[in-house]
Amino acid sequence: MNADRATGSDATASTTHSSRRTFLARAAVTSALPLAAGLLGAGEARASGVLPDYAPIPEASKGPALNDRGYFVGRIDGDLHWVTDSSYQAMFLTTRQGVVLVDAPPTIGHNLLRAIEEVTRANGRPRKVTHLVYSHSHADHIGAASIFGRDVVRIGHTETARFLRRDADPNRPAPTLTFDDHHVLEVGGERLELAYHGPNHSPDNIFVYAPQQQTLMVVDVLYPGWVPFKNLAVSQDIPGWLRAHGIA
Ligand SMILES: [Zn+2]
Secondary structure, eight states, rough: GGGGGEEEETTTOOOOGGTOOOEEEEEGGSSSOOOOOOOOOOHHHHHHHHHOOOOOOOOSSOOOOOTTSEEEEEEEEEEEEEEESSOOEEEEEEEESEEEEOOOOOTTTTHHHHHHHHHHHHHOOSSEEEEEOOSSSSSHHHHTGGOOOOOSSSEEEEEHHHHHHHHTTTSOOOEEESSEEEEEEEETTEEEEEOOOOOOTTTTTOEOOOOOOOGOOTTTTTOOSOOOTTTTTHHHOOOHHHHHHHOO
């Protein structure tokens, strides 16, 4: 993995978006971030109306400036691009056959289409999303999946499919192609390697690796120079979450 090009989670979250979870990991921000100790506990602070004195958000964790539509799209390497609303991220490959999109966060929503249109207009590749990879089943990362229509190939882990069939959310149609351990997706001369390494942030979270671009996307796990979101221990497999860092 090239740490310069790892997408993980949420160091871009600001204090007002602390529940939002995505981040473009950069080696430059991997130094530990010293957090100023709060003068009061959170409960006490709320009760007193006095906020604790936190360290400022590091510049490298704020993400790029957004356009007036509220998104940024940029090239990671070659035909691999990322799009963000400063909190969430998606990644897409433009290929000779169509676009392979990884995740569809609802906060970015239709701006995903605008970002893809912008890039494919510039590079002359087909703009239609033909493949949609789910990192995991959580609605905040794939809740805009339905805007790509019913005939897109949706790829996810077997557990993701089980959760989505159970949830029956029309915004998150279940995968049409599932895998248990590994799946290699080859579309129009581009390649993504999908791997399952056990539960971490969620029981179904996968690793998405683009070998030609040396880019790894692992969602809601990696927080370079940052802290994980609160309630980490409530619903996550903590040993698995820690192990995922070593695997990445
Ligand atoms: Zn999640």
